[in-house]
Amino acid sequence: xxxxxxxxxxxxxxxxxxxxxSYVPVTISGKTAYVSGQIPIEDGKITHKGKVPSxxxxxxxxxxxxLCIINALAQLKAEIGSLDKVTRVLKVSGFVNSSPDFTEQPxxxxxxxxxxxEIFGEKGKHSRVAIGAASLPLxxxxxxxxxxxxx
Amino acid sequence: xxxxxxxxxxxxxxxxxxxxxSYVPVTISGKTAYVSGQIPIEDGKITHKGKVPSxxxxxxxxxxxxLCIINALAQLKAEIGSLDKVTRVLKVSGFVNSSPDFTEQPxxxxxxxxxxxEIFGEKGKHSRVAIGAASLPLxxxxxxxxxxxxx
Amino acid sequence: xxxxxxxxxxxxxxxxxxxxxSYVPVTISGKTAYVSGQIPIEDGKITHKGKVPSxxxxxxxxxxxxLCIINALAQLKAEIGSLDKVTRVLKVSGFVNSSPDFTEQPxxxxxxxxxxxEIFGEKGKHSRVAIGAASLPLxxxxxxxxxxxxx
Numbered sequence: 433x434x435x436x437x438x439x440x441x442x443x444x445x446x447x448x449x450x451x452x453x454s455y456v457p458v459t460i461s462g463k464t465a466y467v468s469g470q471i472p473i474e475d476g477k478i479t480h481k482g483k484v485p486s487x488x489x490x491x492x493x494x495x496x497x498x499l500c501i502i503n504a505l506a507q508l509k510a511e512i513g514s515l516d517k518v519t520r521v522l523k524v525s526g527f528v529n530s531s532p533d534f535t536e537q538p539x540x541x542x543x544x545x546x547x548x549x550e551i552f553g554e555k556g557k558h559s560r561v562a563i564g565a566a567s568l569p570l571x572x573x574x575x576x577x578x579x580x581x582x583x
Numbered sequence: 584x585x586x587x588x589x590x591x592x593x594x595x596x597x598x599x600x601x602x603x604x605s606y607v608p609v610t611i612s613g614k615t616a617y618v619s620g621q622i623p624i625e626d627g628k629i630t631h632k633g634k635v636p637s638x639x640x641x642x643x644x645x646x647x648x649x650l651c652i653i654n655a656l657a658q659l660k661a662e663i664g665s666l667d668k669v670t671r672v673l674k675v676s677g678f679v680n681s682s683p684d685f686t687e688q689p690x691x692x693x694x695x696x697x698x699x700x701e702i703f704g705e706k707g708k709h710s711r712v713a714i715g716a717a718s719l720p721l722x723x724x725x726x727x728x729x730x731x732x733x734x
Numbered sequence: 735x736x737x738x739x740x741x742x743x744x745x746x747x748x749x750x751x752x753x754x755x756s757y758v759p760v761t762i763s764g765k766t767a768y769v770s771g772q773i774p775i776e777d778g779k780i781t782h783k784g785k786v787p788s789x790x791x792x793x794x795x796x797x798x799x800x801l802c803i804i805n806a807l808a809q810l811k812a813e814i815g816s817l818d819k820v821t822r823v824l825k826v827s828g829f830v831n832s833s834p835d836f837t838e839q840p841x842x843x844x845x846x847x848x849x850x851x852e853i854f855g856e857k858g859k860h861s862r863v864a865i866g867a868a869s870l871p872l873x874x875x876x877x878x879x880x881x882x883x884x885x
Contacts, residue, residue, distance in 0.1 A: 451711070452689040453689040453690070453692060453693045453696055453711065453713065454693050454696040454697050454700065455675070455696045455708065455709055455710060455711040456708045456709065456710060457710065458710060459671060459672075459673045459674065459708070459709055459710045461614065461615065461671060461673050461732040462613075462614070462764075463763065463764070464615075464763065464766075466673050466674045466710040466730070467710060468710040468711050468712060469711065469712030469713065469714075483683075520761060520763060521761075522761045522763050522768050523761065523768045524757070525712065527712075527714050529715075530868050530869045531868075531869070532717075532785075532868055532869055533869065534869050535869055535870070535871060535872055535873040536871075537869070537870070537871045538754040538755040538871045538872070539755070541755060542755045542756050545755055545756040545757045546756050549756065557757065557758045557761070558757055558758065558761055559757060559758060559759065559760060559761045559768040559769060559770040559879070560753070560755065560757040560770050560771065561770060561771030561827070561829075561877065561879045562755070562771065562871050562877075563714075563771075563829050563865075563867050563870065563877065564717075564831075564867050564868045564869030564870055564871075565714050565715050565716070565717075565867070565868055566681050566682075566683055566715045566716055566717040566834075566866075566867075566868040567681045567682070567683055567684065567685050567686055567688070567715030568686070568688070568714065568715055569686060569687075569688045569689045569713050570686055570689070571686040575712065575713075575714065577710075577712045579768070581763040602862070603840040604840040604841070604843060604844045604847055604862065604864065605844050605847040605848050605851065606826070606847045606859065606860055606861060606862040607859045607860065607861060608861065609861060610822060610823075610824045610825065610859070610860055610861045612765065612766065612822060612824050612883040613764075613765070615766075617824050617825045617861040617881070618861060619861040619862050619863065620862065620863030620864065620865075634834075676863065678863075678865050680866075683868075714865075715868075716865050716866050716867070716868075717832050717833075717834055717866045717867055717868040718832045718833070718834055718835065718836050718837055718839070718866030719837070719839070719865065719866055720837065720838075720839045720840045720864050720866075721837055721840070722837040726863065726864075726865065728861075728863045
């Protein structure tokens with residue numbers, strides 16, 4: 433039961449943030465769900481703005497990545513009703529707002545990957561790409577999208 | 584009928600531009616079509632080069648994004664015969680050639696998203712990611728790829 | 735037989751490199767395999783670091799792109815046993831560690847696309863997106879991920 437797992441991890445899924453544009457948070461085709469790029473928004477405000485490693489440290493960027501996943505799961509739950517329907521996280525794309533010489537994108541996105549495995553166990557083990565972006569929407573420090581397999 | 588909708592919107596799908604490399608414009612697996620990254624090409628020439636917000640304004644970048652979608656639909660139609668076979672636009676990935684401090688990628692890619700909804704209605708509502716790229720092929724201002732569900 | 739084709743091309747698939755983070759190299763859902771972003775690693779060391787066109791030339795970046803594909807195929811083979819199960823390469827996403835004024839990403843990623851067609855023939859013809867990244871994991875010159883259809 434994913435809800436119990438979230439409780440044990442002290443994670444409360446928020447009301448999912450509204451898309452910052454004219455699109456939808458999740459689409460589903462057959463057993464595949466596509467979750468739109470999520471940014472570190474909490475209570476309607478972006479918590480982490482600007483690039484890594486400055487003004488945002490690696491540690492702060494990791495918190496941002498974790499929050500992106502929490503928002504992605506909130507979006508997914510709002511769409512499918514229960515996260516118990518997730519049978520596999522297939523792909524995570526992690527974009528880090530990076531200075532041209534920042535090269536630790538994997539460490540940033542590991543915070544997202546680790547959280548998915550903490551929550552979903554084996555089903556949370558995903559393929560991944562981590563990229564340094566020149567800039568991101570609303571100056572977010574991280575943006576993450578996901579492809580998920582549903583039962 | 585998507586053709587009538589395109590006519591009503593005064594959109595003429597061009598002869599699809601040739602890929603700028605050794606790949607194909609569209610692949611299909613089951614009901615899923617993957618459309619290659621499209622750039623703002625018209626009559627064989629790139630209409631929008633360089634970064635946003637300078638030399639390209641937000642407004643010009645939006646025109647570029649719209650043209651990417653028109654080219655993507657031209658590619659898709661050439662492959663599948665009729666756009667009436669599109670049952671859902673699943674995912675749009677929008678890359679904006681961005682100065683390090685440009686953060687309005689969502690507004691740029693909204694022009695693409697809005698056009699898809701104008702053309703396809705509910706079927707055009709997609710998940711999305713918008714990213715600031717350090718640079719793009721042939722100095723294009725925008726590049727957009729799509730994943731589409733077919734009947 | 736893909737193994738014979740690889741031999742004819744003098745390509746030896748290496749022991750696949752370990753992910754630079756807490757994720758898995760390949761996930762599979764139905765007939766679709768998602769291969770994680772691969773970087774130019776050989777014998778445990780990154781062969782191409784830094785941006786294009788300097789310190790890495792276009793030619794060197796092409797070698798890096800080719801090596802990304804070899805590593806991606808090594809990962810895929812380790813997961814599915816035989817590359818003969820590949821029925822179509824559906825999508826290649828190529829990220830090039832780019833100076834803000836570098837615009838020849840398609841030429842870089844063509845080295846990857848060409849190799850896929852040399853190896854898989856018609857089945858290797860894929861859709862593609864090529865992007866200039868502000869920076870990449872471990873300062874890699876290129877990162878490539880793939881979506882592949884399996885029998």
